[in-house]
Amino acid sequence: MQFAVIGNPISHSLSPILHNHAFKMLGIPGFYGRYLLQENQSFYHLRSLHLKGANITVPFKEVAFNSCDEIFGIAREIGAVNTIIFEKGRMLGYNTDALGFYLCIKDLAPKNALIIGAGGSAKAVAHILKQKAICVTLINRSKKRLKDFKNFECFTFDTFTPKNPYDLIINTTPAGLTNSDLPLAKEYLSPLLKKARLAFDLIYGRQTPFLTLAKSINIATSDGKAMLINQAILAFEIFMESQNITFDTKILHQSMQHIL
Ligand code: NDP
Numbered sequence: 001m002q003f004a005v006i007g008n009p010i011s012h013s014l015s016p017i018l019h020n021h022a023f024k025m026l027g028i029p030g031f032y033g034r035y036l037l038q039e040n041q042s043f044y045h046l047r048s049l050h051l052k053g054a055n056i057t058v059p060f061k062e063v064a065f066n067s068c069d070e071i072f073g074i075a076r077e078i079g080a081v082n083t084i085i086f087e088k089g090r091m092l093g094y095n096t097d098a099l100g101f102y103l104c105i106k107d108l109a110p111k112n113a114l115i116i117g118a119g120g121s122a123k124a125v126a127h128i129l130k131q132k133a134i135c136v137t138l139i140n141r142s143k144k145r146l147k148d149f150k151n152f153e154c155f156t157f158d159t160f161t162p163k164n165p166y167d168l169i170i171n172t173t174p175a176g177l178t179n180s181d182l183p184l185a186k187e188y189l190s191p192l193l194k195k196a197r198l199a200f201d202l203i204y205g206r207q208t209p210f211l212t213l214a215k216s217i218n219i220a221t222s223d224g225k226a227m228l229i230n231q232a233i234l235a236f237e238i239f240m241e242s243q244n245i246t247f248d249t250k251i252l253h254q255s256m257q258h259i260l
Pocket of ligand 1: 058097121122140141143174175176182184224229231
């Protein structure tokens with residue numbers, strides 16, 4: 001029983017560590033690998049790999065959405081799929097990034113949130129917050145991608161006029177991943193952070209300038225590691241359900257939470 005994460009690039013992905021450790025701890029005979037799909041290669045090529053299911057990462061989440069035979073749950077609203085299963089020759093799509101994110105901030109019970117960025121991950125975050133009746137505002141450095149957020153309050157950097165304090169400020173941009181950039185100029189970000197309750201960065205594995213600034217202002221911070229683990233747990237559950245395999249969910253949670 002084989003699964004994989006599909007993306008380009010893919011060598012950095014931590015998903016194989018999470019899923020293979022879960023298989024080991026649960027005593028389930030499964031294997032989870034990585035697959036580098038070329039950008040000019042057809043997504044349908046994946047059908048020939050004899051996988052039972054897969055996770056999809058950058059830059060194929062929208063392609064996956066458009067390639068699936070059926071889409072389930074919030075993935076329909078988001079327009080992006082990060083988990084697929086192959087069933088009787090059909091490809092079924094789900095999105096576990098959205099709920100994976102929400103589970104991280106649920107206890108904060110925010111009334112409103114400011115999302116910085118308007119890419120694929122911003123879509124997942126915006127739609128789950130909206131579904132949970134949390135008021136969402138987006139800000140992006142350029143206009144083009146904001147057209148995908150017609151039902152949300154949107155600003156570009158030069159049109160931004162914050163009306164409210166935001167309980168939650170989320171960086172969904174890669175700013176700070178490989179450089180010392182903030183996702184939004186400090187003169188805008190600092191006053192917003194001062195009034196916020198949590199600064200959440202989707203980037204994981206490093207202390208970003210965004211989180212460093214939030215810490216210097218003494219507000220709570222979270223990086224994207226818990227979201228990564230949550231989306232993997234939810235995907236694992238979908239994979240096993242498709243194979244009619246039952247298991248102890250407590251062991252699944254423990255195995256994925258303690259390996260990274
Ligand atoms: P996309 O490429 O789809 O979107 C990137 C967005 O960030 C765009 O809106 C872009 O603006 C903006 N942006 C890019 N660089 C900068 C910058 N230097 N300053 C300000 N804005 C910038 O990326 P994704 O949404 O797929 O991923 C974003 C990040 O989230 C990545 O770092 C990824 O690793 C992380 N991630 C983490 C997950 C987790 O589980 N923790 C899950 C998914 C993603 P413009 O439109 O102007 O180009």
